Amino acid sequence: MNKLNRLNFSGGPGALPESVLLQAREALLEVPEVGLSVLGISHRSDWFAAVISELEANVRKLLGVSQDYHVLLLQGGATQQFSMLPMTLLRGETHPADYLHTGYWSGKAIPEARREGPIRVLWSGEADGFRRLPGDDELPFSPDAPYMHYVSNETVEGVQFHRQLGRDDVPRICDMSSDFLSRPCAAEQFAMIYAHAQKNIGPAGVTVVLMRDGLLRDAPTGLPGFLDYRRHIETHSNYNTPPVFAIYVVLLVTRWLMNEIGGLVPMDAINRKKAGLLYRVMDASEGFYRGRAETKDRSLMNVVFNLPSPEIEKRFLAEALAAGFSGLAGHRAIGGVRASIYNALTLSAVEEFAGFMENFQRGQKG
Amino acid sequence: MNKLNRLNFSGGPGALPESVLLQAREALLEVPEVGLSVLGISHRSDWFAAVISELEANVRKLLGVSQDYHVLLLQGGATQQFSMLPMTLLRGETHPADYLHTGYWSGKAIPEARREGPIRVLWSGEADGFRRLPGDDELPFSPDAPYMHYVSNETVEGVQFHRQLGRDDVPRICDMSSDFLSRPCAAEQFAMIYAHAQKNIGPAGVTVVLMRDGLLRDAPTGLPGFLDYRRHIETHSNYNTPPVFAIYVVLLVTRWLMNEIGGLVPMDAINRKKAGLLYRVMDASEGFYRGRAETKDRSLMNVVFNLPSPEIEKRFLAEALAAGFSGLAGHRAIGGVRASIYNALTLSAVEEFAGFMENFQRGQKG
Numbered sequence: 001m002n003k004l005n006r007l008n009f010s011g012g013p014g015a016l017p018e019s020v021l022l023q024a025r026e027a028l029l030e031v032p033e034v035g036l037s038v039l040g041i042s043h044r045s046d047w048f049a050a051v052i053s054e055l056e057a058n059v060r061k062l063l064g065v066s067q068d069y070h071v072l073l074l075q076g077g078a079t080q081q082f083s084m085l086p087m088t089l090l091r092g093e094t095h096p097a098d099y100l101h102t103g104y105w106s107g108k109a110i111p112e113a114r115r116e117g118p119i120r121v122l123w124s125g126e127a128d129g130f131r132r133l134p135g136d137d138e139l140p141f142s143p144d145a146p147y148m149h150y151v152s153n154e155t156v157e158g159v160q161f162h163r164q165l166g167r168d169d170v171p172r173i174c175d176m177s178s179d180f181l182s183r184p185c186a187a188e189q190f191a192m193i194y195a196h197a198q199k200n201i202g203p204a205g206v207t208v209v210l211m212r213d214g215l216l217r218d219a220p221t222g223l224p225g226f227l228d229y230r231r232h233i234e235t236h237s238n239y240n241t242p243p244v245f246a247i248y249v250v251l252l253v254t255r256w257l258m259n260e261i262g263g264l265v266p267m268d269a270i271n272r273k274k275a276g277l278l279y280r281v282m283d284a285s286e287g288f289y290r291g292r293a294e295t296k297d298r299s300l301m302n303v304v305f306n307l308p309s310p311e312i313e314k315r316f317l318a319e320a321l322a323a324g325f326s327g328l329a330g331h332r333a334i335g336g337v338r339a340s341i342y343n344a345l346t347l348s349a350v351e352e353f354a355g356f357m358e359n360f361q362r363g364q365k366g
Numbered sequence: 367m368n369k370l371n372r373l374n375f376s377g378g379p380g381a382l383p384e385s386v387l388l389q390a391r392e393a394l395l396e397v398p399e400v401g402l403s404v405l406g407i408s409h410r411s412d413w414f415a416a417v418i419s420e421l422e423a424n425v426r427k428l429l430g431v432s433q434d435y436h437v438l439l440l441q442g443g444a445t446q447q448f449s450m451l452p453m454t455l456l457r458g459e460t461h462p463a464d465y466l467h468t469g470y471w472s473g474k475a476i477p478e479a480r481r482e483g484p485i486r487v488l489w490s491g492e493a494d495g496f497r498r499l500p501g502d503d504e505l506p507f508s509p510d511a512p513y514m515h516y517v518s519n520e521t522v523e524g525v526q527f528h529r530q531l532g533r534d535d536v537p538r539i540c541d542m543s544s545d546f547l548s549r550p551c552a553a554e555q556f557a558m559i560y561a562h563a564q565k566n567i568g569p570a571g572v573t574v575v576l577m578r579d580g581l582l583r584d585a586p587t588g589l590p591g592f593l594d595y596r597r598h599i600e601t602h603s604n605y606n607t608p609p610v611f612a613i614y615v616v617l618l619v620t621r622w623l624m625n626e627i628g629g630l631v632p633m634d635a636i637n638r639k640k641a642g643l644l645y646r647v648m649d650a651s652e653g654f655y656r657g658r659a660e661t662k663d664r665s666l667m668n669v670v671f672n673l674p675s676p677e678i679e680k681r682f683l684a685e686a687l688a689a690g691f692s693g694l695a696g697h698r699a700i701g702g703v704r705a706s707i708y709n710a711l712t713l714s715a716v717e718e719f720a721g722f723m724e725n726f727q728r729g730q731k732g
Contacts, residue, residue: 004401013610015406024405025394028387035370039390039569039615040381042693075441075571076592079606083590112590198607203405205441205571205609224449224478226442240445241564243571243609244379249405327408 003324007349010327011155011302012178013198014342019260020252027248038248043241051244051251052236058254059208062264063187072209072229073237073247077196078105078177081207082112084227085149085173085192088219090117095144098122100165103130103154104333109175113149120145130157132294139165147171147191153179155199156331158304158338159297164189171215179301180208181257182343183268191215199301200343202250205243257343267343274341274350275300281357288361292336303339304330313337316360325353369690373715376693377521377668378544379564380708385626386618393614404614409607417617418602424620425574428630429553438575438595439603439613443562444471444543447573448478450593451515451539451558454585456483461510464488466531469496469520470699475541479515486511496523498660505531513537513557519545521565522697524670524704525663530555537581545667546574547623548709549634557581565667566709568616571609623709633709640707640716641666647723654727658702669705670696679703682726691719 001018008015016024027038034047041047056071063069074080090097090113097117099110101124113119122141123134141148148170153160155178164186166172171191179185180195187193192211198204209229216229225231231239237247261267279298282289282305292304307313313336320328330336341350367384374381382390393404400413407413422437429435440446456463456479463483465476467490479485488507489500507514514536519526521544530552532538537557545551546561553559558577564570575595582595591597597605603613627633645664648655648671658670673679679702686694696702707716 002396002401005395005403005406008402008406010406010408013406013408013607016403021394021403021405025391028391028394029371030368035368036374036692037371037382037387039387040371040374040376040379042376042379043570044698075443075446075609077441077606079592080441083592115588115590196607203609203611204409204607205612222481224481226445226449240443241379241562241570243441243569243612245569245611246571246609326402332410 004326006346007324007352008327009325009339009341009345009353011331011338011340012342013204014200014340015344016202016249016253017256017260017344020249020256020344023252024249038245041244043238043244048238048244049236051248052238055247055251055254056236058251058258059210062181062254062257063185063210065187065210068213069187070209070211070213070233072211072232073242073250074207074209074232075205075243077204077207078175078194079108079112081175081194081209082109083116084229085194086113086116086119087223087227088216088229089146089171090119091220093117093146095142095146096120098142098145098148098170100134100139100150101126102133102151103159104156104331105154105175105177106151109149109151122148130154130159131292133159133161133297141165141167141170143167143169145170147173149173149175151175151177152185153299153301155302155340156304156333157292158299158302159293160299160301161297178342181254181264181267182271182301184264197246197250199340201253203246206246206250208250270347271300271341271343274345274347275303277350277354278303278339278341278357281354285357285361288364289357301340301342303341304336306336310335312364319360320356323356325356370692372712373690373718374693375691375705375707375711375719377697377704377706378708379570380566380706381710382568382615382619383622383626383710386615386622386710389618390615404611407610409604409610414604414610415602417614418604421613421617421620422602424617424624425576428547428620428623429551429576431553431576434579435553436575436577436579436599438577438598439608439616440573440575440598441571441609443570443573444541444560445474445478447541447560447575448475449482450595451560452479452482452485453589453593454582454595455512455537456485457586459483459512461508461512462486464508464511464514464536466500466505466516467492468499468517469525470522470697471520471541471543472517475515475517488514496520496525497658499525499527499663507531507533507536509533509535511536513539515539515541517541517543518551519665519667521665521668521706522670522699523658524665524668525659526665526667527663544708547620547630547633548637548667550630563612563616565706567619569612572612572616574616636713637666637707637709640711640713641669643716643720644669644705644707644723647720651723651727654730655723667706667708669707670702672702676701678730685726686722689722691722
């Protein structure tokens with residue numbers, strides 16, 4: 001793998017494992033089992049049916065959920081789920097759904113839900129600049145809510161929940177776009193989990209939805225076919241032409257997770273080590289690197305920090321880029337620096353970057 | 367290119383040009399201008415902004431339209447457009463939109479439109495098994511329709527309009543999913559054209575929409591963001607993370623069309639030659655190959671035919687596959703044989719297949 005790919009700290013689309021890229025590259029000309037380019041294989045072929053079937057099974061196995069969970073591969077990103085979910089579970093409801101506003105992305109979900117039905121924003125971190133997440137004592141979840149929605153990891157601000165939230169008698173629904181399959185997640189406690197692929201599990205253009213069977217029991221009919229989860233369930237994600245290539249790459253990533261990494265427990269251990277390295281440099285920097293998030297809510301995926309001044313931040317980003325570390329500029333909404341260390345970014349790449357951070361700080365003092 | 371890719375007659379996702387596959391393959395590890403895998407480049411990068419900008423310009427140039435036309439790259443396929451279009455232009459209308467029912471795919475668009483507002487099916491070929499298309503004298507277009515919608519090429523039945531339809535004072539809207547950029551199309555006469563990529567212009571997962579500026583003037587607000595054309599126009603198709611890889615491949619295909627083929631006029635000439643070869647074999651076969659479509663309405667993209675019996679059809683498909691020709695089974699809705707000869711399928715591949723058809727027929731007689 002070239003150095004730039006190895007040191008790609010992009011917030012997303014993010015880096016993918018080298019072995020996955022190599023297999024995807026080969027498939028561009030010839031999928032081994034078929035002999036055709038992956039871009040020219042029919043979505044109605046036996047091969048693609050087997051891809052979907054293996055991918056569904058792999059996701060269930062990695063998360064430890066049973067056949068009671070449907071695994072869907074949809075288009076439109078988390079953004080489409082922001083609408084599709086309330087179109088399905090909120091229209092016509094009298095009790096509001098509970099939504100948490102913990103950062104940029106959960107803030108995008110809220111107005112889309114509001115178009116479709118009543119919601120209550122249970123907690124918002126907006127006044128604090130989304131630097132911390134709420135404790136359980138700040139979250140009076142309603143027993144009457146049709147569902148409760150939150151975002152497990154906020155990529156922009158770098159805050160992440162390290163527990164699951166909510167009540168067992170209200171459907172728990174989580175946008176895990178930026179930490180799905182990065183750690184075990186007690187998936188059986190969720191009614192629905194969704195995640196676009198372009199952080200940990202594949203290229204942009206496909207979204208995984210995990211849904212407990214029965215969640216749609218009272219859902220309205222009459223939605224356009226492509227917005228109706230039922231159609232996608234019935235057809236095993238082949239209602240209309242799915243993004244074959246993106247789905248194939250997600251399959252390759254699940255194989256990598258299972259066969260090369262050994263599942264979500266070892267993946268989590270690696271991710272903790274990676275994040276730990278960077279947070280240790282930050283904590284040892286005597287305020288030179290100022291982490292954005294409160295310590296207890298720090299993200300294992302997105303390490304977001306500021307330097308003493310915008311000028312020094314600019315120099316940091318320029319020198320990092322010159323050294324091969326790319327994708328480090330903070331999200332356009334807040335600036336600063338963001339090191340995204342998704343699954344595919346290796347421990348050694350993070351070690352190199354930690355070393356760079358230390359050297360850069362030393363250079364500023366000299 | 368291997369033989370299977372060269373002889374891929376799939377109805378879609380279809381074959382792509384060899385030079386495009388080779389460049390896409392290289393980009394999987396390293397986009398030349400960037401050094402990163404195309405799967406790991408941010409959709410907010412300068413590189414991707416340049417991809418979108420060049421692609422918009424290429425589509426306009428190939429079709430000969432001005433900046434008055436927006437070029438959008440969306441997800442969800444033609445299926446999403448079946449709904450997005452009437453959500454935008456039909457909700458709240460009292461006059462019905464005119465829809466033509468000329469085959470399997472236009473038949474999918476109709477119920478989705480009906481959910482959103484009043485439509486009138488101006489003509490249906492259903493009783494005739496969609497073997498022919500209507501003449502102008504059978505099409506009393508309404509001057510009061512909010513728009514008129516038709517499908518230029520029906521991939522399942524193999525019928526194609528060889529003129530544009532409708533009135534100049536009613537927005538003319540066409541699903542060109544299976545013949546977009548296969549021939550010149552007087553695009554300035556259309557208010558909107560849409561086409562998913564996976565026939566002539568790229569991989570599954572992206573849809574091109576060409577829209578005349580001003581068409582949305584009276585469109586309702588309040589749609590979910592991802593279903594609102596305005597959001598996609600304002601952001602140059604970067605409202606939420608777009609399918610970067612699929613869009614990049616479409617760019618490569620437009621470059622191929624412009625630089626290797628020389629534009630839509632020569633592309634059309636090649637496509638006519640290809641279709642002509644197969645229809646000539648059919649016409650000379652004394653009824654052995656029975657074309658499905660009336661001669662005047664034959665598709666240049668999908669050559670659909672039957673053989674004397676289902677058994678002979680089965681043998682034909684098996685022998686064709688053994689000889690390397692794949693993707694020839696007719697659509698599951700109607701069976702038979704379908705040779706899809708999209709842009710990327712070469713004249714020499716079609717010559718080989720024409721030879722195979724002649725030989726097969728001779729073999730049956732012997």
